[in-house]
Amino acid sequence: MSDWSRAALEALDESDPLASFRAAFQLREGLIYLDGNSLGALPRRTTARLERAVAQEWGEGLITSWLGADWMNAPRRVGDKIGRLLGAAPGEVIVADSTSINLFKAMTAALSLRPERSVILSETGNFPTDLYMMQGIAAFSGGRVRAEAVPGDMVLDRLGEDIAVLLLTQVHYKTGRSRDMAEVTRRAHEVGALVVWDLSHSAGAIPVDLNAAHADFAVGCGYKFLNGGPGAPAYIFAAQRHQAAAVPVLSGWFGHAEPFAFEDLYRAAEGIERFLCGTPSVLGLTALECGVDLMAEADMAAVRAKSLQLGRVFMDLMDELCGGHGFTLVSPREDVQRGSHVSYAHPEGYGIMQALKERGVIGDFRDPDVLRFGLTPLYLRHVDMLEAVLAIREVCETRAWDDPRWAVRAAVT
Numbered sequence: 001m002s003d004w005s006r007a008a009l010e011a012l013d014e015s016d017p018l019a020s021f022r023a024a025f026q027l028r029e030g031l032i033y034l035d036g037n038s039l040g041a042l043p044r045r046t047t048a049r050l051e052r053a054v055a056q057e058w059g060e061g062l063i064t065s066w067l068g069a070d071w072m073n074a075p076r077r078v079g080d081k082i083g084r085l086l087g088a089a090p091g092e093v094i095v096a097d098s099t100s101i102n103l104f105k106a107m108t109a110a111l112s113l114r115p116e117r118s119v120i121l122s123e124t125g126n127f128p129t130d131l132y133m134m135q136g137i138a139a140f141s142g143g144r145v146r147a148e149a150v151p152g153d154m155v156l157d158r159l160g161e162d163i164a165v166l167l168l169t170q171v172h173y174k175t176g177r178s179r180d181m182a183e184v185t186r187r188a189h190e191v192g193a194l195v196v197w198d199l200s201h202s203a204g205a206i207p208v209d210l211n212a213a214h215a216d217f218a219v220g221c222g223y224k225f226l227n228g229g230p231g232a233p234a235y236i237f238a239a240q241r242h243q244a245a246a247v248p249v250l251s252g253w254f255g256h257a258e259p260f261a262f263e264d265l266y267r268a269a270e271g272i273e274r275f276l277c278g279t280p281s282v283l284g285l286t287a288l289e290c291g292v293d294l295m296a297e298a299d300m301a302a303v304r305a306k307s308l309q310l311g312r313v314f315m316d317l318m319d320e321l322c323g324g325h326g327f328t329l330v331s332p333r334e335d336v337q338r339g340s341h342v343s344y345a346h347p348e349g350y351g352i353m354q355a356l357k358e359r360g361v362i363g364d365f366r367d368p369d370v371l372r373f374g375l376t377p378l379y380l381r382h383v384d385m386l387e388a389v390l391a392i393r394e395v396c397e398t399r400a401w402d403d404p405r406w407a408v409r410a411a412v413t
């Protein structure tokens with residue numbers, strides 16, 4: 001028996017310093033949402049804020065809202081707020097575009113700082129868009145750049161004088177394994193390489209200190225743990241020391257030193273603004289700011305402590321209640337190596353997840369056989385871990401996964 005009786009879990013919820021955050025989210029009664037690492041839940045305040053942005057700022061203010069509602073500064077303003085969660089200084093983070101596009105910007109900027117080097121190095125099994133964007137840059141470069149991916153445990157050994165850029169995701173999207181940002185960055189810098197960190201599963205999930213780690217560039221999503229809404233704009237970090245020399249390859253007019261001078265020749269803006277490209281997505285930024293503001297009210301150390309506790313409870317209960325049902329833990333058990341989701345492999349993983357969704361337990365499935373359970377400390381309770389694992393056990397015992405409806409996989413898993 002584990003120590004996690006229902007009463008013990010309810011006691012943890014009662015003394016939980018983050019418990020009050022749950023009411024700040026719209027979550028239907030009975031739902032156990034374990035997919036906040038893919039799409040964060042809706043903060044209630046976002047609904048009213050978007051209503052105002054649409055009806056007043058857009059509807060009434062029209063174009064005057066670029067100044068009147070400060071739309072113009074939103075990318076920088078929200079970027080600075082995200083920067084505070086990431087250990088960045090003001091003026092080092094800006095919100096723009098998607099994570100994929102920002103990966104392109106960060107990698108090409110880093111390449112511009114290492115003109116004598118040719119290799120972008122990453123790990124096999126990294127999030128696909130990271131690998132695809134790296135391959136796209138190599139394909140476009142006419143031989144100047146080579147994209148290379150090696151298994152995760154060989155990345156540090158592969159570092160050498162030919163590596164221009166090391167591209168890594170801090171918390172792996174599938175396994176939830178977390179890398180030591182300071183140590184990896186130090187090793188890369190030793191051979192003169194720059195690092196681009198993908199923080200999609202880090203921001204709002206684990207404490208991040210970019211400047212303490214001497215990070216060079218970073219990117220990440222707004223719609224996962226930051227609760228910015230579907231397709232929320234992403235962010236890019238460029239360390240102050242690199243900004244003046246880093247060439248913005250996506251040299252759109254919003255990154256120009258004076259966009260409204262309408263000059264023929266591009267001149268990059270002085271600071272982080274040079275990583276803007278086109279007109280910002282104002283409604284997306286508005287929703288993202290609500291999520292970031294809410295996250296900023298939480299103590300990150302408490303978030304981390306609860307996230308780890310939720311993970312331990314979930315894994316212990318899986319051992320205890322689902323031990324004989326064929327699950328293999330693919331996430332690290334050790335706290336320091338784990339981000340904020342826990343994953344299991346199971347040959348019937350896809351069907352199990354579909355059956356769970358029908359029972360109001362929402363996680364997700366990643367090819368070929370991985371079930372992911374996102375643990376978001378702001379709106380999950382400890383007792384939810386028990387409810388979820390009981391549902392998993394029921395699905396296994398009744399073979400509810402064995403259903404012809406799930407013979408063909410849906411477009412989104």
Ligand SMILES: *Cc1c(COP(=O)(O)O)cnc(C)c1O
Pocket residue numbers: 098099100101127129130169173198200201221234
């Ligand atoms: C979710 C995720 C992305 C998503 O990129 P988009 O451009 O927003 O689709 C990128 N990288 C990682 C590591 C992710 O987990």
